[in-house]
Each structure stands twice: as structure tokens, then as C-alpha cells.
Amino acid sequence: MAFDLETCRSKDELESVARQMFNVELDKRKKLDDLKDEVRLLMNGDDLLEKPEEPEEPEEPTTSSKAGKKPLQFVLNKNTNSVFIYNPKLKKRMGVDLEFCDQQGNRL
Incomplete structure (x- = not known):
């Protein structure tokens, strides 16, 4: 068969x-x-x-860049007070329970 x-x-x-x-x-x-x-x-x-890779979403433009690399951005989860690296997929949660901060969690 x-x-x-x-x-x-x-x-x-x-x-x-x-x-x-x-x-x-x-x-x-x-x-x-x-x-x-x-x-x-x-x-x-x-x-x-x-296998051909799927095209990535265009990233947001940055104000300063070194040799074409985007500097890391950090976000603070207001509910848990945890800090992590920003990912563009988190865009819809920004302002609701996430806000931009520095690496130590100080709000920008």
C-alpha cells in the first residue's frame, strides 16, 4: 500500500x-x-x-543607533513591577499595564 x-x-x-x-x-x-x-x-x-523565512514586521525607528543596531528598550509591568526588554509584539499592551522605563525600572 x-x-x-x-x-x-x-x-x-x-x-x-x-x-x-x-x-x-x-x-x-x-x-x-x-x-x-x-x-x-x-x-x-x-x-x-x-525554507524561506517569513518577513519580520518593520521595527519602530529609533532616534539614535550605533552601526545600525537598535538600542535595547525596557518596559515596566505596572502590576508586577517587573522589568523586561521591550518587544514590538507588546505594542498593544503599552499604556495599559506596561510603560517604558530604564533598566532599573525608573519610569522615563
Whole structure:
């Protein structure tokens, strides 16, 4: 019986096929559809490691930069008083429970 990727409903089956046919270990923590896409790439002769990366969101412009590197920004969680490095994905929480600060937690 030949392997049919479209009717496959098991991550274990996909992993077994990838291991036998391509000597590749799949990450079963991913969704079944994502694993099927990886096996499709392998069947088409593509390498999983050379998969094109998704473009990142453009970062906010900074006022000063050294050699093109963005300086670290820190934010303070008002609820827990913990300080951590700012990530653009936190943008929607800014002003609600996060505010910019220095590395010691002093509000800017």
C-alpha cells in the first residue's frame, strides 16, 4: 500500500515516513497540516533547513543607533513591577499595564 499524504491523519505516521524515506526527524509538536507541508517539501526535493523565512514586521525607528543596531528598550509591568526588554509584539499592551522605563525600572 502506497503512502497517501492527503489521507494521512496521524503525526506518528508522517514522522515514520519522513524518517524512513528522507532520514529526517519531524517535530511532532507542530500541527498536522504543518507537518504535511514539511513532508511535501521533502517529496519535492526541497531541504527543510532552507525554507524561506517569513518577513519580520518593520521595527519602530529609533532616534539614535550605533552601526545600525537598535538600542535595547525596557518596559515596566505596572502590576508586577517587573522589568523586561521591550518587544514590538507588546505594542498593544503599552499604556495599559506596561510603560517604558530604564533598566532599573525608573519610569522615563
